[in-house]
Amino acid sequence: MENLISVIVPVYNVKPYIKECISSILYQTHNELQVILIDDGSTDGSGEICDQFAKQDARIEVIHQKNAGVSAARNAGLQRAIGKFVIFTDSDDKLPATAYQDLLESWTGEDSFVIGRVQYINENGEKLSISSDFGISKIDINTFTRELLEERKFSYLGYLCDKLFVRDVIIKNGLTFNPVIQLNEDRLFILQYSILCKKVMFCNKIIYLYRQRSDSAIGETRQSSTVLDKEMTMIEAFLLMEKICQSQSKTLYYVCVRKAYENILGLLGRVSAKDIEKKKRLTTILWTHCALCMKNPEYKLVDKLKLIIHSILKR
Template identity: 30%
Template sequence: MEHLVSIIVPVYKVEKYIDRCIQSLINQTYKQLEIILVDDGSPDNCGKIADNYAAKDSRIKAFHKKNGGLSDARNYGAQYVTGKFTLFVDSDDWLEDNMVEKLVAYSLKYEADVVQSAFYYAHDDYLLYDNRYYAKDEPPVILNNYELMTELVINERVKNFAWGKLYKTSLIEDIPFEKGVLFEDVFWAHKVMERAERYVILHEPLCYYYQRDDSIVAAYTPRNLDIIKGLKERHAFIESRYPDLINESYRLILKTHLEHYLLLFLNRQKDPGGVHRKEIQNYITKKHDCFNKSIVKDNVLKMELQMFIIHPYFYIGLLGLYKLFRQLKLTPSPAELERIN
């Protein structure tokens, strides 16, 4: 007998993409599904589209609520979950037809609390696959709890994303997403992963993470700084439960602060008076010793921190030099993801 899998799909202003997403769920080779569509007060026709699908397929349930954001919609959908497993799918993404079947099979085979699928970064006319760490045909990787938390903090092989992973429902049912923030997964993932005793990573890309055309610079707002808030909150968690990972946590916090200082600099009109840039500068200065200790083996990040401490504009100038050297082929370019046209 197949175990029921609950799929939660928050829906908001995705009229252009929602059919592709829902069809990929309906077409799953694994049929024991409970598809929970949460219309988060979408002003377009998404609510009607959800209702139409629910009327045609008994596995689909459509709910409607006032707009409260992605976290609120996920939390709302979670109260209707009855499956042994839960999967989160964003409504502009889509799945391979056999994704659920494979994730369930590996969860049962390895008695895993969470199974993570590889994915494609899906652009309108091409795909990107991250082959820097694993090849598509490599065998699964099984992590214990400490290995999992290490990889989560490093944020390379195990991402903070809630989507793309099959969870035992019992693992997550009492851990809600934090409402009113961007990057809500950063606030949530470590609380879940702390409970996971066995975590499986599959390298075959089974889902498509849709990339909109908006550039990160043009779309940037100070609300994006929520990720820093989330990383600091997680750092306090790491300090109390995984002290061996403190330096790795500091390293990611430093990288994220530097990245957002640059984005704020490029969007100076969105940071009147440089308020947010000053906050970042003050924090990096205050935590200078901690950051130095955390990056002793990372010469590039050490140089960036040194330049930033002298003055943030020295750091920005250093990034400009990196770019120039790469263009002149004096230094190698960062490894690129595999492109599939």
């Protein structure tokens, strides 16, 4: 099938939402699909629900594995994927009926990938805010990669699930998800993928319904009294992204370094004083990145003074 889409869905303890998620995939107006459900060691019956759907629809494949995290689950899905395109979906979210059709209509060739807009919903599925209209149909990769890190003009571009990827680009370049990194792994993968393309296409239609849950990974970090171990892996993601950016241009490298610095500042603002080892590591990396930012030729003296002041205040 010329436009076969492999839909990769990691599943872990999402029994209240999984049926709605799978149904929204199966009833797409574009139905040339390979749906890969990866049961990542669920203990609430989610895996059994996946098996029930597979018995009813031949397009579904189910992988059962011990709990290894979302990155390992996505990698397992990539190994099984055979479609021309790949889409990643979180198992507690859902999609409008025309999502895949809309993304495909915006795709223009092998050297591009497509991003759609997101509708946020609450735990009960009620609509909340919507990501802004892009206002344009395409941008070049240099502009996209900078915006991916700076987040100034567009809504957050680091989501994985609102994008249509070309599988050949992933396979031929050996792209996988780093299982060690538990936060910011999406943006790392998108950066790795995007530098292999020439342009990014925008689909100005809602193609994803993103459920905001209080018990999600992000919700868990907000409720914690200190920085979680999984949040510390965000630093490793930035260190890898800095190497990638450095191979592309000095400008992009300094943008990535500044973004890492800002995120480390945020972590230092939340880490408990009793969490000595994390505080020490964050402080060390903060000053390392402060020194790197100071080398940015675009920064004036006042910019450098602000960096030093912010770093001192967070010690």
